[in-house]
Amino acid sequence: MIQDYLKAGYPALCLLTQEPHRAEQLLPSEDWNFFSWDCLQGIRDLQSMKMVEEIRDPSQALSWLNELHDTVLIVHNLHLFLESPEVVQAIQNGVSRWKATGCCLVMVSPVINMKPEVEKFFHVIDLPLPDDQELFNLQSELGKAHNIKVNKKAARAAKGLTEFEAETAYALSLIRKGYFSTKVISEAKSQMIRKSGLMEFWEPADIADVGGLNSFKLFIENRSKAFNPEHNNLPQIKGILLVGIPGTGKSLASKATASILGWPLIRLDIGSLKNSLVGESERRMREATRLIDAFGKAIVWIDEVEKAFAGTRSSGESDAGTTAAMFGHFLTWMQETRSSVLVMATANNIAQLPPEFIRAGRFDATFFVDLPTKSERIEIIKIMNRKWGSDIPVGCSDRLNGYTGAEIEQLAKDSLFDGLDQAFGALIPLSRTMREDIDSLRQWAKTRARLANTPDGEPDEQRKIRPIYKKNSVNESGLNDD
Numbered sequence: 291m292i293q294d295y296l297k298a299g300y301p302a303l304c305l306l307t308q309e310p311h312r313a314e315q316l317l318p319s320e321d322w323n324f325f326s327w328d329c330l331q332g333i334r335d336l337q338s339m340k341m342v343e344e345i346r347d348p349s350q351a352l353s354w355l356n357e358l359h360d361t362v363l364i365v366h367n368l369h370l371f372l373e374s375p376e377v378v379q380a381i382q383n384g385v386s387r388w389k390a391t392g393c394c395l396v397m398v399s400p401v402i403n404m405k406p407e408v409e410k411f412f413h414v415i416d417l418p419l420p421d422d423q424e425l426f427n428l429q430s431e432l433g434k435a436h437n438i439k440v441n442k443k444a445a446r447a448a449k450g451l452t453e454f455e456a457e458t459a460y461a462l463s464l465i466r467k468g469y470f471s472t473k474v475i476s477e478a479k480s481q482m483i484r485k486s487g488l489m490e491f492w493e494p495a496d497i498a499d500v501g502g503l504n505s506f507k508l509f510i511e512n513r514s515k516a517f518n519p520e521h522n523n524l525p526q527i528k529g530i531l532l533v534g535i536p537g538t539g540k541s542l543a544s545k546a547t548a549s550i551l552g553w554p555l556i557r558l559d560i561g562s563l564k565n566s567l568v569g570e571s572e573r574r575m576r577e578a579t580r581l582i583d584a585f586g587k588a589i590v591w592i593d594e595v596e597k598a599f600a601g602t603r604s605s606g607e608s609d610a611g612t613t614a615a616m617f618g619h620f621l622t623w624m625q626e627t628r629s630s631v632l633v634m635a636t637a638n639n640i641a642q643l644p645p646e647f648i649r650a651g652r653f654d655a656t657f658f659v660d661l662p663t664k665s666e667r668i669e670i671i672k673i674m675n676r677k678w679g680s681d682i683p684v685g686c687s688d689r690l691n692g693y694t695g696a697e698i699e700q701l702a703k704d705s706l707f708d709g710l711d712q713a714f715g716a717l718i719p720l721s722r723t724m725r726e727d728i729d730s731l732r733q734w735a736k737t738r739a740r741l742a743n744t745p746d747g748e749p750d751e752q753r754k755i756r757p758i759y760k761k762n763s764v765n766e767s768g769l770n771d772d
């Protein structure tokens with residue numbers, strides 16, 4: 291894998307992986323002598339696996355390479371020592387010599403954490419995760435040892451795990467079920483998303499709790515056909531953008547989409563992916579999409595997407611550039627990914643979104659979520675009375691014209707303490723102060739978005755939308771059987 295670089299005389303490589311041991315096993319080849327260094331075991335010969343030099347100091351380990359030829363030194367966790375001037379100097383002094391003598395320093399690291407002093411000397415490569423065959427072989431070995439039949443589907447479910455994670459997931463499955471269970475392995479896989487710290491699982495919302503927005507619900511239900519294996523000729527939707535003033539139920543509708551499709555809900559927070567280190571934000575974004583692909587079916591929810599862009603102007607060029615690069619990658623990934631993934635993005639304010647983000651074709655559909663219509667308000671009143679035990683008469687629906695779902699909910703909660711009239715008096719709907727914003731949004735939406743609501747007076751399909759799977763059967767793995 292790194293042979294081409296070695297042949298070409300690259301003196302320093304950075305191999306990105308979370309599997310340092312696997313890297314040690316995979317890299318060695320005949321044409322070079324391979325050694326490894328870490329700060330506890332010193333320098334080891336990778337052929338004999340014996341320690342050859344008791345050098346624990348990193349800069350001395352690097353200087354050790356200066357005396358050799360055709361030698362590759364794999365160093366572990368060197369990124370943790372780059373604060374040391376001696377280490378930085380040892381790299382700078384070493385590279386031209388290593389290049390001349392056919393030597394190479396391979397830094398194995400889970401992150402790109404370079405110092406500007408040495409950054410240009412390193413070429414960065416990714417170590418791919420185990421492929422289908424490797425995962426299947428791992429399973430076969432374990433199966434043979436315990437006399438248990440292999441399961442190809444379970445091996446495929448392990449895609450995206452490291453070798454170590456796959457081994458432990460297989461073992462867990464044998465202990466829990468006595469066979470290689472797709473479900474157990476998929477559940478172990480949700481760990482991968484959690485541990486990365488890049489995304490979170492959220493509880494899907496019940497569609498019965500979403501008042502109105504029938505056009506949106508019907509759209510999702512209708513397009514979900516394409517995810518049924520029987521209709522694999524139909525194009526699958528990849529991304530939907532919901533736009534509207536705060537409190538109209540955009541986040542709620544995104545969360546409910548997960549229960550309409552019966553998929554796990556993963557929230558991706560762009561702000562938290564950002565990192566001040568150069569290149570790190572983009573790497574984290576790439577890592578997040580790689581994990582989502584590895585994970586499989588999921589709703590990827592990006593709430594209030596405009597916030598990621600906000601402030602990019604004030605905090606300067608580099609932040610704007612970073613955000614653009616992150617989204618550039620994300621949007622390309624969204625269009626190209628072959629996984630069954632549906633991105634649900636919400637925005638309160640389109641003016642803060644760069645035009646290329648909302649350009650036609652990026653999202654399969656853009657929905658404008660308007661203030662609830664009369665019949666929607668009636669539904670919301672009923673939902674809130676049920677949810678909070680309040681007693682708002684449905685006759686109030688006229689008086690609630692201009693109130694969002696969130697505001698009707700606030701009224702329901704306040705009325706429990708203050709009585710309905712006082713609660714009404716205390717609540718000034720946002721739409722009153724945001725009149726102009728709403729008008730301009732409506733204007734914008736006329737030509738560029740579908741309406742999520744069904745306007746009063748138009749025939750509304752009275753059909754109830756039902757989730758595709760029963761609520762309890764939806765787990766984080768998104769799989770409900772073996």
Ligand SMILES: Nc1ncnc2c1ncn2[C@@H]1O[C@H](COP(=O)(O)OP(=O)(O)O)[C@@H](O)[C@H]1O
Pocket residue numbers: 499500501502503534535536537538539540541542543636662670673694695696697699
């Ligand atoms: N159409 C609706 N049906 C039921 N509840 C709603 C609706 N719209 C808003 N709500 C209530 O208001 C809360 C906040 O709404 P949210 O989805 O966060 O709005 P947005 O994301 O558009 O700002 C929801 O959690 C829900 O309790």
Ligand SMILES: [Mg+2]
Pocket residue numbers: 537540541542593594636
């Ligand atoms: Mg919201």
